[in-house]
Amino acid sequence: MFFTYLRRELRRRRKAALVVASGLALGIALVIVVSSVSSGMKQAQGKVLESLYGLGTDMTVTKAADPSEEGSGRPRFKFDAKGEEGEEQSSDRVMVQGFQTLASSTVAEVGEQDGVADAVGGLSLQVMKVDGRFKQGEFEQAPGGSGGRAQPPGGGTDQQQGEVRGGGADFDVDSYSVYGTDVGKPALGPLTSSKISKGRTFTGTEANSKVAVADASYAKEKKLAVGDTVTISGTKIRVVGIATPDSGGAAANLYVPLKRAQALADAKNKITTVYVKAADSQQIGAVKSAIQKNISGTTVTTSADLADTVSGSLSTASDLASSVGKWLSIAVLVAAFLVAGLLTSSAVSRRVREFGTLKALGWKSGQVTRQVVGEAVVNGLVGGVLGIAVGLGGAYAVTAISPTLTAELGSGGGLSGGGLMRAGGPGGPGEALGQSASKALDISLTAPVSTTTIALAVGLAVAGGLIAGAFGGWRASRLRPADALRRVE
Template sequence: MFFTYLRRELRRRRKAALVVASGLALGIALVIVVNSVSSGMNRAQDKVLESLYGLGTDMTVTKAAAPPGEGETTRRPRFEFDAQDNDDTAEQARDLVMVQGFETLASSTVAQVGKQDGVGDAVGGLSVRVMKVNGQFRRGEAAPAQPRQGGPGGGTGGGGGGEVQGGGAAFDVDSYTVYGTDVTQQDLGPLTSSKITSGRTFKATEINAKVVVLDSAYAKEKSLGVGKTLTISKTPYQVIGIATADSGDAAANVYLPLTQAQSLAGAKDKVTTVYVQAKDSQQIDAVKQTIQKNISGTTVTTSADLADTVSGSLSTASDLASGVGKWLSILVLVAAFLVAGLLTSSAVSRRVREFGTLKALGWKSGRVTRQVAGEALANGLFGGALGIALGLAGAWLITTFSPTLTAQLGGGGGGAGGGRMFGAAQAGQGGPGATSRALDIALTAPVSLTTIGLAVALAVAGGLVAGGFGGWRASRLRPADALRRVE
């Protein structure tokens, strides 16, 4: 009887039911879209952070470069060339390899960090910049002497010495970044944010091998491939693999075994960054405090700290989605619930004669209330289904068109091929020459089962709110009210 009456009333009052369901649907659809966009923003920020840290890294340990003391100056690149008098056409070339961005830490710091409570794994890396200058000097030539006219007695005097003409120098400067990776532990660090698309990665036995993995963009720019040779500071390295960054912007142009990078930079047994993975992702702040307390002079930067430094349209859109978007969706939902309740209550008022007659026939107030609440709940479920469909369509459109957002990161230094610094420097602690960079991230709007569950809960809640309004109004009706209505 309950469902028969329910079905008949919904069909008879389908226009009013559609209005109530549509209001709830719009509110629920907005909640789905906002939650999906927020989830997409979080994924986009995770991509940015992974491109700096690599997969699985929860924090980094570094040591900020000490400011120069009184009378000291910041070290600047200095190139010295030998004079070659016998051959002024010989090409001059020099490579300057220097540690980039930070004070170095002793390699023993990696093991010390790994022993701290809550640390699951720790691995060290060395960030290096290579500046290559090559070119040649050209010797100038003296111009022929010009005779002087009109001397005393009308004679022609001897000319003065000719000026030196021509000569000079022409040099090219190439700058790129190198990352020294611990080949025995490749599960942490920036290289994990790239996939090997050609060749192979390092073997655990290649601790001091003269082999390199190149970023795909840098390899394309320099026309290098697997099997070819890259020369760094007169040392030839065989290219064994090409890596493509997941985010489109690699952490470094060149990846070397850590020992080789230390040798090139004159930083034996030194690292610039310790990449840390916590045992429990919920205890990252506690692990950070433990490391800072027990290992003095270090700077611990978590992914949350780094996320605060992301600016640009990604940060702006994320703030809008988490702030304005969520509040807007809440307001729309509240308005939809109120409208649904008021419309249901108004519909009950127009059915005074009907409910009064049912009470006169023996219906209890509770039965009338349940009937009204059932109709409202059915409207809410229909509105929820419609809202889920609209929300999924909106999320699909956003994912399909994938608007591009820009993430502005401070503290890195770009070189040829788009090389970057990483680690704590990305959090605004960059060293000399640090500049900001922009990463382009495609926005998606993934819909999770949790979001769908939230939409269903809101649909039920909306129906119950509307049913509560209508049921309360219906419970106040008396059978005598029906007898006062004359059609």
């Protein structure tokens, strides 16, 4: 009889039920959209961090800045002309990023710390290449004399009056980043954030080979293909693969074996970076403390620290989704629950004659209350279904549009989630991995909907129905048959 009466009453009061369900649906839909967008923000931020430091990076360890060394190691470039006039001149210089390095033994020191599962070194380089020609000027004599090749005015028996015109130099300067990675441990390092789209990656036997993997964007810009060669400081390096970053920001333009990078930079047994895999990602704080305590002159930056340095529209949108969006969702939900409760209570006040009659026929107050609560719960479930449908539609719309957000990572180091950390020299965390830390990354926003979000929506729908039913049930339970029958609906 309960379900029969419930079905009849809901059909008879369809408009009122739809109003209550719609109010709950609005709040639930907003919660789903905000939760999905917030989840998308976290994924986008994770992509930014992964693109800079490889999959699973949790922290970076950098050499503490030494004020006494500030301004030292400034780059100098000496260029001497050679050959005949107009002949192509070409020279390049390989410099260590940040101009300071750590000893290769640091890798073993970090690996011995409690909580560290594995460690691997890397060397970040910057190559400055200059190509061009010199042109000698022409000496133009004053009127009455004869012109010719530029020479000292006093070179003849009679001093010639005139000036040198023309000449000079036309040079193209190209700067690109090279990263030396340990080919013996391919699971660690910045190359793990990229996928080999053409060719192959390094093999374990190429520890000092003249091979390279090129970033896809750099390869496109320089028209490089698998099998082509690039010349770095007079050494010809063969491209064996093309790597495409997972989220648009490569750690370097070219990757080469670590020993080959050390030879190119004349930095034997030197590194700028140590990538470390933590045994337990939940113990990052303890690992950080151990490294700082036992390896002097280092500064450790965790993933949370790096996330704080991410700025741009991604950071702004993330703040809005996590703070404004959360409180807006709560406010709408509270309003929806209150409105549903008030509407249900109002509906009960209009049904006093009906409930009075039921009580006169033998219904107990508990039965009347259950009837009102049952109707409200059904309204809540209907609102939940509508809210989930609207929320899924909103999340799908965000994913389909995929608005582009810009993320900029401040220099100062960083990493991303999973179980890795990195150690490097000054200029290392922000600079040692090349251009990624100094340029903006464009990330497409998605709004993934998880099963947890759906379960939350169902729970809110039931809670909304129970709250509304509690209002109406309490009102109905207080009715007395004699009083109710004296009132006209």
